Amino acid sequence: MAGKTLYDKLWDAHVVRCDDDGTCLLYIDRHLVHEVTSPQAFEGLRIAGRQPWRRDTVLATPDHNVPTDDRSKGIADPVARIQVETLDANVREFGLTYFPMGDVRQGIVHVVGPEEGGTLPGMTVVCGDSHTSTHGAFGALAHGIGTSEVEHVLATQCLVQKKSKNMLVSVDGHVGPGVTAKDIVLAIIGEIGTAGGTGYAIEFGGEAIRALSMEGRMTVCNMAIEAGARAGMVAVDETTIDYLYGRPYAPKGDQWDQAVASWFNLHSDFDADFDRIVRLDAGRIKPMVTWGTSPEMVVAVDGKVPDPAQEQDAVKATGMRAALKYMGLEANTPITNIPVDVVFIGSCTNARIEDMRAAAAVIKGRRKAANVKQVLVVPGSGLVKQQAEAEGLDKVFIDAGFEWREPGCSMCLAMNADRLQPGERCASTSNRNFEGRQGQGGRTHLVSPAMAAAAAIAGHFVDVREF
Amino acid sequence: MEKLNKVTGIVAPMDRPNVDTDAIIPKQFLKSIKRSGFGPNLFDEWRYLDHGEPGMDNSGRPLNPDFVLNQPRYQGAKILLARDNFGCGSSREHAPWALEDYGFRVIIAPSFADIFFNNCFKNGLLPIKLDGAIVDRLFKETAATEGYQLTVDLAAQTITTPGGEVIPFEVDAFRKHCLLNGLDDIGLTLQHVDEIKAYETRRRQEAPWLF
Numbered sequence: 128m129a130g131k132t133l134y135d136k137l138w139d140a141h142v143v144r145c146d147d148d149g150t151c152l153l154y155i156d157r158h159l160v161h162e163v164t165s166p167q168a169f170e171g172l173r174i175a176g177r178q179p180w181r182r183d184t185v186l187a188t189p190d191h192n193v194p195t196d197d198r199s200k201g202i203a204d205p206v207a208r209i210q211v212e213t214l215d216a217n218v219r220e221f222g223l224t225y226f227p228m229g230d231v232r233q234g235i236v237h238v239v240g241p242e243e244g245g246t247l248p249g250m251t252v253v254c255g256d257s258h259t260s261t262h263g264a265f266g267a268l269a270h271g272i273g274t275s276e277v278e279h280v281l282a283t284q285c286l287v288q289k290k291s292k293n294m295l296v297s298v299d300g301h302v303g304p305g306v307t308a309k310d311i312v313l314a315i316i317g318e319i320g321t322a323g324g325t326g327y328a329i330e331f332g333g334e335a336i337r338a339l340s341m342e343g344r345m346t347v348c349n350m351a352i353e354a355g356a357r358a359g360m361v362a363v364d365e366t367t368i369d370y371l372y373g374r375p376y377a378p379k380g381d382q383w384d385q386a387v388a389s390w391f392n393l394h395s396d397f398d399a400d401f402d403r404i405v406r407l408d409a410g411r412i413k414p415m416v417t418w419g420t421s422p423e424m425v426v427a428v429d430g431k432v433p434d435p436a437q438e439q440d441a442v443k444a445t446g447m448r449a450a451l452k453y454m455g456l457e458a459n460t461p462i463t464n465i466p467v468d469v470v471f472i473g474s475c476t477n478a479r480i481e482d483m484r485a486a487a488a489v490i491k492g493r494r495k496a497a498n499v500k501q502v503l504v505v506p507g508s509g510l511v512k513q514q515a516e517a518e519g520l521d522k523v524f525i526d527a528g529f530e531w532r533e534p535g536c537s538m539c540l541a542m543n544a545d546r547l548q549p550g551e552r553c554a555s556t557s558n559r560n561f562e563g564r565q566g567q568g569g570r571t572h573l574v575s576p577a578m579a580a581a582a583a584i585a586g587h588f589v590d591v592r593e594f
Numbered sequence: 595m596e597k598l599n600k601v602t603g604i605v606a607p608m609d610r611p612n613v614d615t616d617a618i619i620p621k622q623f624l625k626s627i628k629r630s631g632f633g634p635n636l637f638d639e640w641r642y643l644d645h646g647e648p649g650m651d652n653s654g655r656p657l658n659p660d661f662v663l664n665q666p667r668y669q670g671a672k673i674l675l676a677r678d679n680f681g682c683g684s685s686r687e688h689a690p691w692a693l694e695d696y697g698f699r700v701i702i703a704p705s706f707a708d709i710f711f712n713n714c715f716k717n718g719l720l721p722i723k724l725d726g727a728i729v730d731r732l733f734k735e736t737a738a739t740e741g742y743q744l745t746v747d748l749a750a751q752t753i754t755t756p757g758g759e760v761i762p763f764e765v766d767a768f769r770k771h772c773l774l775n776g777l778d779d780i781g782l783t784l785q786h787v788d789e790i791k792a793y794e795t796r797r798r799q800e801a802p803w804l805f
């Protein structure tokens with residue numbers, strides 16, 4: 128009999144029951160909650176007279192709507208304010224653990240969970256947000272759920288699920304200097320497409336993945352959803368364990384030792400069967416830049432905007448033309464000739480301390496280009512902000528003419544005041560370049576933090592390897 | 595949840611792949627704390643010429659005449675015909691809420707994004723995956739015939755065209771049962787309380803740090 132994949136192990140350990148057709152109840156160990164997808168779920172509980180099944184599994188923080196500038200005035204937008212206040216009231220009513228605005232632990236839920244040790248290997252982790260795949264970096268089974276499911280997990284601690292298929296994406300060998308986790312995952316999406324992982328749980332493996340820090344692994348798993356997979360994951364190793372040691376919600380004492388012993392089993396067996404295996408040569412991955420309105424529309428920085436005339440598939444060519452029109456780009460333009468108006472360094476993909484360091488390292492005393500109107504640097508959590516300030520990174524950014532902000536989702540989806548104006552072009556470290564994602568009519572190019580910082584200095588995309 | 599069995603209705607064609615949830619319901623409408631009333635803002639950025647914000651009176655806003663749902667022939671549509679990877683992007687359940695509130699009950703496409711697909715069933719919407727060639731044909735027929743209608747019979751798992759052609763489709767048995775009976779997932783799961791508790795007891799032994 129073939130061995131088990133990491134996903135098989137995680138799945139098997141959480142099945143409460145299954146029907147004959149494969150519909151299972153899956154037990155949930157950690158439930159992360161934010162203000163946007165939870166109000167209707169709490170409302171549902173109240174209407175049905177239900178209580179949360181296990182309060183201790185919930186961690187809540189507001190992130191999508193919170194202002195990232197001066198917070199002393201509260202939230203100006205009344206609709207957003209109501210949503211955050213609704214979360215405040217719901218966590219109070221139901222007695223849940225909460226990192227509200229003003230708490231140093233507040234931040235983007237996918238940055239906060241791991242930082243607090245709230246995400247542990249072997250857990251099932253859910254959140255009403257598709258980028259919950261981030262937490263798979265810890266050898267956990269983590270995926271986004273809808274609001275009905277948020278209510279379902281609150282009320283029953285379980286999720287109705289069918290098992291996905293197994294996919295291994297192996298990034299073999301080592302990446303060159305200047306190539307980061309973000310470039311790896313953009314290259315993967317470029318390779319398999321935004322629907323390539325649909326129906327699969329993806330395990331990311333290979334030397335290049337194992338060489339990544341936890342921050343880097345989170346960046347990769349974060350964008351599993353952009354590759355179509357609800358869950359992405361990485362096997363547990365020393366890097367995972369070292370990251371977790373001493374975190375507030377990680378186990379302590381004897382339980383820590385017991386946990387670590389069991390966590391080392393969280394990898395795919397050598398003889399495990401995958402339904403699909405994709406291999407990438409890490410040495411060939413270059414810094415990547417998206418040119419269109421889907422994350423799969425991506426090329427290396429030394430490449431050109433592709434030409435729909437060269438595309439054989441008619442449906443694809445139509446999609447490319449629409450994307451070029453929206454993006455205001457001509458086919459065959461070298462990527463490095465594209466100027467940027469705004470730069471955004473932040474989001475659950477790239478707002479951890481390592482991302483802040485990578486961006487700051489590129490600047491080296493230089494200032495943003497005159498044509499760049501605004502550069503926002505938005506740390507992922509209050510603790511990331513604190514750490515960055517302790518290292519003096521805030522000064523580096525401010526001296527370069529960048530804005531150093533309070534933690535939240537910010538311009539990743541422009542639900543708060545941080546947004547692009549129609550036609551503005553942004554180099555962004557976030558994960559989605561859909562039409563209007565960063566503000567109506569805004570044009571998003573997804574890049575790594577180092578590439579974003581370099582574009583801010585140069586005023587256009589540049590190859591950070593030569594910068 | 596509203597029951598769904600037989601739906602006969604006008605088909606509206608959404609002829610582009612990768613329609614994402616940001617397009618289905620732009621994020622400014624996610625600030626609502628309610629789960630109804632999203633229909634007027636379905637496809638807001640494509641549907642109106644101005645920028646929509648929550649709380650606006652939508653009845654007076656300038657419509658984009660080029661947008662498919664604004665064409666007179668597709669008014670009252672209950673069935674949405676779509677292309678590959680429909681509903682990609684975020685997990686927002688506001689997307690199925692908006693589609694349902696607008697009046698859609700069925701979405702037909704060659705493929706759907708996973709989370710969106712699941713969210714549909716939980717909100718009384720039936721997503722049907724059909725072979726790309728069949729979908730292509732339905733697009734052609736819809737374009738060719740004004741007032742083109744399909745009949746979707748969930749119990750029988752068939753789609754009937756005006757020409758009398760019967761197209762079978764697959765649907766998960768559990769999801770079908772819930773839709774046909776308008777059943778809520780939580781009530782169903784709570785029938786298994788003993789099993790959940792037994793799991794917890796077992797798990798507490800194996801992994802006490804999780805409790």
Ligand code: SF4
Binds near residue numbers: 235540
């Ligand atoms: S940072 Fe962006 S992608 Fe991440 S949770 Fe916030 S809005 Fe979603």
